[in-house]
Amino acid sequence: AQSVSQHNHHVILSEAASLELGCNYSYGGTVNLFWYVQYPGQHLQLLLKYFSGDPLVKGIKGFEAEFIKSKFSFNLRKPSVQWSDTAEYFCAVIPSGSARQLTFGSGTQLTVLP
């Protein structure tokens, strides 16, 4: 079975700092990868996803992620964070073409200080 690791449990940054959240997965085959965000008191929202093609994926709100197959990684990045980016971020994976459910990482709480 696949698994997802997010090594940063809590990240604190000042506004305008650059962000990189790590995500590694374990699965031998082809996968679809996702980053979700959960703002305080709100439901999960999709930030971006990778199915195939260009490994550098751009999502909403200036976020991007790079799929590095050799490292089984899908790190999330943003050049300059804002206070409004304070939220919980979840990486998730599902085997390509699978009817199975998403497997989530443990999440990373991002706090951006004004």
Added chain:
Amino acid sequence: GAVVSQHPSRVICKSGTSVKIECRSLDFQATTMFWYRQFPKQSLMLMATSNEGSKATYEQGVEKDKFLINHASLTLSTLTVTSAHPEDSSFYICSAREDTGNEQFFGPGTRLTVL
């Protein structure tokens, strides 16, 4: 974009009672829906996969007699927490997967508090 609703958003009940939570896909069909449980400061833990027209598939450790799932139509799945106890207090989130794709859309969640 696709929208998933959950009702109620918040419920408080006495120990021993049953609570039903509805999950609806508002503008798409979803043969498959998922029920998750989220504890404070933790990730989503999959409880079961709800399949329209067939029995739900439960994850290991989830009591199927306690968490009853009914996928009544292509747009509605319900989770009933039977004989609720304080340890069942949690945030329950559903998601629905579009029949035409591989993407899941999440509901806003239901906060259950059992007194």
